[in-house]
Amino acid sequence: MSERVVWAYDWLVLRRPWLILLLVALLVAGFASQLGKIKLDASADSLMLQGDPSLEFYREISAEYNAEDFLLLTWQPPGPLLGDESLLPLRRMADELRQLEGVSSVVTVWDVPLLESPMVTLSDITSPEPLPSLDKPGIDRSLVLRELTTSPIYADLLVSRDGEITAVQINLERDDRYFDLLAERDGLRIKRDGEGLSSAEALELARAEAAFKAHTAMMLEAQSQLVESVRQIADRYRSHASIFVGGVPMIAADMVSFIASDLVIFGSAILGIMLLILALIFRRVRWVVIPLVTCSATVVVMLGLLGALDWRMTVISSNFVAVLLIMTLAISIHLIVRYRELHALEPDGDLHERVLRTMRLMATPCIYTSITTIVAFVSLVVSGIQPVIDFGWMMTTGIALGLVLNFLVVPCMMLVWPAGRPHRHTGTDTPMTGFFARVVDGHGTAILAVTAALVVLTGVGISRLQVENRFIDYFHKSTEIYQGMELLDSKLGGTIPLDIILEPLDMDEPLPGLEPVAGTRAAPVAEDDPFAGDSQDFAPPPGAADEAGDGWEDEWEDEFASDVDDFETAGESxxxxYWFSLQGMRELDAVHHFVDAQPETGKVLSLSTVFAVVKNLLGEDVGSVELALVQKSLPPDVSAMMVDPYFSRERE
Known part of the structure; x- marks a missing residue:
């Protein structure tokens, strides 16, 4: 350190210890007032990079299909699943869940339409009359259980194959305000990255980003409260069945609580360990208090900075407090140890000169150590993973802050605290370092051999390293997240959804980022469609039905008479x-079966599931007419359950 810098540091800091400590105390108090603004985040924006195309596409699809978040409850009674001892409390619980604010609907075995108990016809499905359900008087519950455990729709989704567990789906109200703010923010970001923004638009973008972050925090808090309310209701019915709560909103809420818990537990544990180690090593109150004050001030200022900047912590950065405490403590110990060495050499020397010499001698190694550590954390910025990037910047800022506060607080407290007597080693035992010195001096060859063996073993171990990213393993087996996910994955088709979007091939409009392998869109009607002659035109000219002759009337007058009229309404075409043609159905079936065959997938749902139900009702001879009827003539409530979640007219 140059003499000019040393002189400035001495004049500004060491000559005014009480003033410096007062200013640091005011700084800590100011940032402590911002601690209430600290927010913990488990939203998609905290986990993905800004402008991530996958996240943008997911949000686009969610908005287009009006996807709702939902919670899942598993219900496993000790007796028969469809017995009164199970169904009646299940209904009462569902009624209570429907009363919760933020819940749009609750789906249980009581609410789903039954198609095979007994078997219904296609005209029954397309008629405005409601389909039978479990509360229909006199319904055969054995048939219902068989349908629920074998149906392409309900098996492994609503009821487990063994008929012992059922799911309760709690659909959450769609937050339109969230999507409005998201669209406004992303629209301005796209314009900024493209043509640029005016000063007024830049201010509008800043306002939109702040409004979106504030609303996201409110939404996550509301979801956390809703999850807690659901758990409270579930707790009241655990005497009737074994219940687990699952779903993505529950996982997000629990992750936020885990982050808060980690901050408290790890921070408190590190402080306790620091207190114990400092007391054992130094055995002086002075050398215990000074590092603790410095470390605590660093953490409070850093946390207050996060709150003031609305810089949110995630599950990755939740342990940064513990890491920051350790890094700051290391610098404090370096300064204290060097001071004690100088004090032991010159016990009667001037206190101010001793402190100044300590800071001068330790400035370079402490700064070098901090810089190398900062470089290590800065390297996380290029990881491409948003929470890891945030953690890197947090630690970089925190280490720099800890270095500055160490060179302010530690020397000033040394100056205002009575120096006391110097530390002298009075024991007769050989220090531990002496033992290691003798081992190295007398067994050098053996140490080199062991080191070489460890290097070889390390190389073998590195070659066998595998990357594991099982989400369930992030949680302890005792947590409800782990237990619920394990049950849902093994019995009810899985917890974490994966959406696959299919579009008919079109050379003029290829999918973004994809190069079509095949040519143009396939014809809507396959050549081997058994009903090709009847499905070429669903809006025939007047008299076309008469020209078809009696064969048409004989074959379809019972099942589809009213439905065919739907296609021949005057003025309607x-x-x-394409997906409701025979060829489209076959393509969907192939994709569906391929995905379903993968060992990692649970329950797979698509239009292919709907087609499987139609085949169960009509047999395998299903043509384009029946498929078109499914698209056009289903009642709104049935279509909302069977078709709308998997089909978008705009994206076909």
Whole structure:
């Protein structure tokens, strides 16, 4: 350190210890007032990079399909699943859940339409009359259980194959305000990255980003309260069944609580360990208090900075307090040890000169150590993972802050605290370092051999390293997240959804980022469609039905008479989607079966599931007419459950 810098440091800091300590205390108090603004985040924005195309596409699809977040409850009674001892309390619990603010609907075995108990016809499905359900008087519950455990729709989703567990789906109200703010913010970001923003638009973007972050925090808090309310209701019914709560909102809420818990537990544990180690090593109150004050001030200022900047912590950065305490403590110990060495050499020397010499001698190694550590954490910024990037910047800022506060607080407290007597080693035992010195001096060859063996063993171990990213393993087996996910994954088809979007191939409009392998869109009607002659045109000219002759009337007058009229309404022309043609169905079936065959997948749902139900009702001879009827003539409530979640007219 140059003499000019030393002189300035001495004049500004060491000559005014009480003033410096007062200013640091005011700084700590000011940032402590911001601690209430600290927010913990488990939203998608905290986990993904800004402008991530996958996240943007997911949000686009969610908005297009009006996807709702939902919670899942598993219900496993000790007796028969469809017995009164199980169904009646299940209904009462569902009624209570429907009363919660933020819940749009609750789906249980009581609420789903039954298609095979007994078997219904396609005209029954397309008629405005409600389909039978479990509360229909006189319904055969054995047939219902068989349908629920074998149906392409309900098996492994609503009821487990063994008929012992059922799921309760709690659909959450769609937050339109969230999507409005998201669209406003992303629209301005796209314009900024493209043509640029005016000064007024830049201010509008800053306002939109702040409003979105504030609303996201409110939304996460509301979801956390809703999850807690659901758990409280579930607790009241655990005497009737074994219940676990699952779903993505529950996982997000619990992750936030885990972050808060980690901050308290790890921070408190590190402080306790620091107190114990400092007391054992130095055995002086002075050398215990000074490092603790310095470390605590660093953490309070850093946390207050996060709150003031609305810099949110995630599950990755939740342990940064513990890491920061350790890094700050290391510098404090370096300064204290060097001071004690100088004090032992010159016990009668001037206190001010001793402190100044300590800071001068330790400035370079402490700064070098801090810089190398900062470089290590800065390297996280290029990871491409948002929470890891945030953690890197937090630690970089915290280490720099800890270095500055160490060179302010530690020397000033040394100056204002009575020096006391110097430390002298009076024991007769050989220090531990002497033991290690003798081992190295007398067994050098053996140490080198052991080191070489460890290097070889390390190389073998590194070659066998595997990357594991099982989400369930992030949680302890005793947590409800782990237990619920394990049950849902093994019995009810899984917890974490994966959406696959299919579009008919079109050379003129390829999917973003993809190069089509095949040519143009396939014809809507396959050549081997058994009903090709009847499905070429769903809006025939007047008299076309008469020209078809009696064969048409004989074959379809019972099942589809009213439905065919739907296609022949005056002035109406209906063109069925490609996916509701025979060839589209076959393509969907192939994709569906391929995904379902993968060992990592649970329950797979798509339009192929709907087609499987139609085949169960009509047999395997299903053509484009029946598929078009499914698209056009289903009642709204049935279509909302069977078709709308998997089909978008705009994206076909």
């Amino acid at each position: 209906f063109t069925p989607s």
